[in-house]
Amino acid sequence: MAENPAYPVGLRLTGRRVVVLGGGQVAQRRLPALIAAGADILLVSPEATPSVEAMADAGEISWERRPYREGDLADAWYALIATSDTEANTEASAEAERHRVWCVRSDDADKATAWTPATGTSEGVTVAVLTTNAKGRDPRHTAAIRDAVVEGLRDGTLVAPHHRTRTPGVALVGGGPGDPDLITVRGRRLLAEADVVIADRLGPRDLLAELPPHVEVIDAAKIPYGRYMAQEAINNALIEHAKQGKSVVRLKGGDPYVFGRGMEELQALAEAGIPCTVVPGISSSISVPGAAGIPVTHRGVAHEFTVVSGHVAPDDERSLVDWPSLAKLTGTLVILMGVDKIGKIAETLVAHGKPADTPVALVQEGTTAAQRRVDATLETVAETVRTQEVKPPAVIVIGEVVTVGPRTSA
Structure with a gap:
């Protein structure tokens, strides 16, 4: 087989027949994603792990308790071959080839017509990492790359700006007690996506240095109060920036609702018709x-x-x-x-x-x-x-x- 790179593609399997041969650990790992994709799944296997059996009992998959036989793949769109019988795997792979069914083999990736990438999700985005060719395939390496990318997207260390219109609003983010590593994953991601950050003195200051240069950082202690009380001035700053169509993060120390006056800000935003998300923080x-x-x-x-x-x-x-x-x-x-x-x-x-x-x-x-x-x-x-x-x-x-x-x- 020529060492050409694999062509990546996303399969839309909703309502389409997927056949899984073998009910062991490989099937247990792969079935949840196929179920989430809405596939019509047929499991063919004499036995299954308790977790796979539970999927069948719940009606998430159909299970025929028998070995593979010729014709099982005739109506399939996709097949996962993962039995412990090498001969059966070879016969099923040959049938998939005849019927032009994309087929993954857990025992011999070189003889498969499809490979399963290492995948992860973050905020509606699926990250899939695939080795370019069969030679030198290293599943642990691709999984490590997947994990690094997904974790970076989740915690905001890997910034991927939105280029389509976002819904403006405010996020009240609890920054935790001070150590920047103790902010929540969601809080860090929202911080990385913000246009404006209004920060308290007790918030995790080190995180502000990581923000992209276009982000406007406002020290809440230095907002000109004029005729307003301090909290009123902060409320007005949140409202004004959000009404300009910006994504605003109100970064607080600890948790927004533990002596953080978060509810006062939420109420002011609600009265102004500004959508608000509250992200809890670790309380000091x-x-x-x-x-x-x-x-x-x-x-x-x-x-x-x-x-x-x-x-x-x-x-x-x-x-x-x-x-x-x-x-x-x-x-x-x-x-x-x-x-x-x-x-x-x-x-x-x-x-x-x-x-x-x-x-x-x-x-x-x-x-x-x-x-x-x-x-x-x-x-x-x-x-x-x-x-x-x-x-x-x-x-x-x-x-x-x-x-x-x-x-x-x-």
Whole structure:
């Protein structure tokens, strides 16, 4: 056979007969894609794996429990030959050739008339990687290329711009606690596809350097507020850019709905008729303690954890937190945005029954290269913050879980 390259093509198999010979591991791997393609599938095999049998029981495929026999491929559009009987495979391959049925052989690719590429999907796009000729075929290499391309499309490291009109709108993306690797795959992809990014100070800043040069990056802290309150100005910036037909990402630290005012932005966009997508993020309330070696729950120590905003002191009339009740809980208390109020918070908890020697950990710049952990107790935490010069952003963990694990951060 001449060593000409294979000609790649996408088969539209909806409602068309596909015959699969053999019900083993090869069929188990290939059948789901054929089912997804809408093919009318006939499996011919005396036996099948439990997974393949389940497909037949569910009515996704038809199964004739017998060996291959002449004539099985007469009405097929496509055939997958994957039995353990070499003689049967050869006979079936010859029948496929006579009937001009494209045929894949798992036991001898050189004698097949078609090859199955390594495939993957991302946002409605199928990536198929195929060796150019039979000599030197390396399925693991093609699979590795497939994986690299698909992963790049999914996480935004491989940017493929849309050239047709996109629906303008806003995505509220939770960027995670700070480490750029901790943003979700979807969040990273939307970030790579954005025209405008309005970023918080606490968002993963390193990701902004990876954006294409045409992307406009706006620091939310520097938006001119004029007569508006800060949040109103941000809302208006989101609306104005979206109305210009741009794809806008609002990049936030942590999760948009955990003290991130994400719902306020969503409501403003809804009132303006702007479509909005919300992409959850990893909250610093869990991830930052974990990065510092602190589990927020632990068997026999804490069966619950409570996350509280500490931006308003306990004695402030604006506070919505029931601090006396929190003092009575035996679980873990996680406080965000509370560094400058921790003295008053600790005093209030102790006044309402929390032991003064309750362990406290403050984790500054969690998950980043500058991560720093400082330990104290409720009695000493105010002085510790002052002498150790603990600065925001820092997550404060109060409870016995602080002493459970080994220290993983200085």
